[in-house]
Amino acid sequence: MDNRPIGFLDSGVGGLTVVRELMRQLPHEEVVYIGDSARAPYGPRPAEQIKKYTWELVNFLLTKNVKMIVFACNTATAVAWEEVKEELDIPVLGVILPGSSAAIKSTASGRIGVIGTPMTIKSNIYEKKILDLSPQMAVTSLACPNFVPIVESNEIHSSVAKKIVYENLAPLAGKIDTLVLGCTHYPLLKPIIQNVMGPGVKLIDSGAECVRDISVLLNYFEINRSRGLENQEHRFYTTASTTSFKEIADDWLPLTIEVEHVTL
Ligand code: DGL
DSSP states (O other): OOOSOEEEEESSSTTHHHHHHHHHHOTTSOEEEEEOGGGOOOTTSOHHHHHHHHHHHHHHHHTTTOSEEEEOOHHHHHHHHHHHHHHOSSOEEOSHHHHHHHHHHHOSSSEEEEEEOHHHHHHTHHHHHHHHHOTTOEEEEEEOTTHHHHHHTTOTTSHHHHHHHHHHHGGGTTTOSEEEEOSTTGGGGHHHHHHHHOTTSEEEEHHHHHHHHHHHHHHHTTOOOOSOSTTOOOEEEESSOHHHHHHHHHHHSSSOOOEEEOOO
């Protein structure tokens, strides 16, 4: 048993989609979350800069005495996960492998689509991982650079959001039966994405898939939190506006949270 919290990092509010799943699947665990909304989106930035920012988020989480770190960000996973995982002596999880395995499990036709930020798509990491696991798959990847700004500015219910999602996803229509949401911000747009892709396309939420791996690791290392829901103290930090973060979090999570501003 280990009652320390699990640390989550993201470029902004996207990782909350992973935390929501954690709270659903593993409600006894405690969360420390850092979102770097002041510098989001990460996706269009150079790899070296994303790596530097990710290390800053990791080091922040380490000061909070976490027992495990979850990269609740595909872009950070694509660029920095391997390196960070090698350096730390606590488990470090990313979202890309779980998303890839789930897509292979879900597809009937073998035709998988992946959407993500410019860096995640440029790194080609999903295609590599999927083909490593199952070479007969056909992967079509597409960068959706406008999706993260819609989510960060909490415009997910707007007509602009619908238009942008529709226009971006048009090239995938009729080509795939499974679509990996390869960015943790995208599940916030899930109803629109599902509507555009149609009921025949299964959407894979890479973050939700990752929570299953968190569970496996907690069990394997016997580091589950022993206490129940009492004395649970989740902590959320953002590098930008706490008001905007809280608005999105309160809408998305099953509980009301307090948010603190930090400068990294
Ligand atoms: N949530 C991040 C991801 O999963 C978004 C990255 C960004 O800020 O561009 O990739």
